[in-house]
Amino acid sequence: MSQHILAIDQGTTSSRALVFDSQGRQCGLGQQEFEQHFPANGWVEHDPEEIWRTTVSSCRQAVESAGIEFSHIACIGITNQRETTVVWDRRSGEAVHPAIVWQDRRTGEYCDQLKQRGLEETIQAKTGLLLDPYFSASKLRWILENVSGARERALAGDLAFGTIDSYLLWRLTGGKSHCTDATNASRTMLFNIDTQSWDSELLQTFDIPEAVLPEVKDCAAEFGSSDPDLFGSAIPVTGMIGDQQAAAFGQGCFENGMAKSTYGTGCFLLLNTGQQRVDSKNRLLTTVAYRLDGATSYAIEGSIFMAGATMQWLRDGLRLIEQAADSEALANAVSDELAVYLVPAFTGLGAPYWDPDARGAIYGMTRDTGVAEVVTAGLLSVCYQTKDLVEAIAGDGATLSTLRVDGGMVANNYVLQKLADLLACEVHRPMVTETTALGAAYVAGLQAGVFGSLESIAQHWQLERAFSPTRDDAWRQARYQGWCDAVARTRTR
Secondary structure, three states, X not given: OOOEEEEEEEOOOEEEEEEEOOOOOEEXXXXXXXXXXXXXXXXXEEOHHHHHHHHHHHHHHHHHHHOOOHHHEEEEEEEEOOOOEEEEEOOOOOEOOOEEOOOOOOOHHHHHHHHHOOOHHHHHHHHOOOXXXXXXXXXXXXXXXXXXXXXXXXXXXXXXXXXHHHHHHHHHOOOOOOEEEHHHHOOOOOEEOOOOEEOHHHHHHHOOOHHHOOEEEOOEOOOOEOOHHHHOOOOEEEEEEEHHHHHHHHOOOOOOOOEEEEEOOOEEEEEEXXXXXXXXOOOOEEEEEEEEOOEEEEEEEEEEOOOHHHHHHHHHHOOOXXXXXXXHHHHHOOOOOOOOEEEOOEOEEOOOOOEOOOOOEEEOOOOOOOHHHHHHHHHHHHHHHHHHHHHHHHHOOOOOOEEEEEOHHHHOHHHHHHXXXXXXXXXXXXXXXXXXXXXXXXXXXXXXXXXXXXXXXHOOOOEEEEEOOOXXXXXXXXXXXXXXXXXXXXXXO
């Protein structure tokens, strides 16, 4: 039997696919960026068909670059940008509206109305989430309310809803499987994380017909098989998991208290709390870390909307750099006492502020502020936002001694050193930084028998480099106070 796994990593700015072997080693890669659509202020959309096309193309690239055939793939795992919402026709597979991306803020006013009705506490108790446009429920309701005939078709059972994992599974299986996993379901704001089921009261609150919802399964499960016409053979899909949970899984964060932070389009810090749900008192989220064999493990999560996306804006929007990698050399030439702060609230502020109406700003500029200072402020904004999350976690009684990091930005040594300096803890970069895709491969491989246990998976993790703090508390406090002042001037609530 083949021991190769195809991991689909469908992200916010690109679709990627990677091939891994039974030792967790990367053998092949395919990647394609796709267009971002901004039809109105605070709106962010994707074309589902473009997501599908780039995903299939990336899969073919990955298998070709691995030097194998699709017939040598034992199973497929899917990980995805979470919360992004798609509604499609069950017969044709055609989406009724562009995908509404997790960053989209169009439902902010509606969420405020629910808060004014006193519903946030009930919603948080059931879902572990704060009432915010970030999550899928209000996006789904918007589509049903604003697309002509959509609600009637949904009530008649003609439409299907899903986050990107569900949509890709539907297309992969030729419309045979309409499923999701517990991690993605836990991000919809319609899923009760205690009962592990869709919640009828929440469906009524958001006016969502149950007929549109996918079946919820464990992360490692039988999700169906790919249509043979796609890749020449039917390949079982045996794993699905949201991207941030996948990164934690790929980092081997299986024990209570282990934490990882992923630096992709956004930044997401997850702290494993085991099979005990822990509710944050500091506006962090309680979410499903993974569910295996019916047993749920939970996590506390801090979600930041702009990390790599800030550098993309500096590159493509302001054209201050030609490529993201150029930022490291610029930052190394800037004083360590830099007092310029970029608050990247382009789509609002995430945890722990949850201010959807805040907008981006730069503070502290003087006549000698130039390209290097602005770019460095963009890099440091990622570190400061992580510090916000760690401070909130500390307020909930948890202390981080080490933080495992992954994602595209962790290739930047300047960022990781400043993280260690600001957090006053060890920052560990693994040998394999493609941990999101690796996590999807691990959960799929567990179900397919490629991997025997969580313990055997954890043994594959290897440290590439540790970053230790080099600055004192006085420096740390002065820099962070400047950031807190900048955020306070940016917030609207």
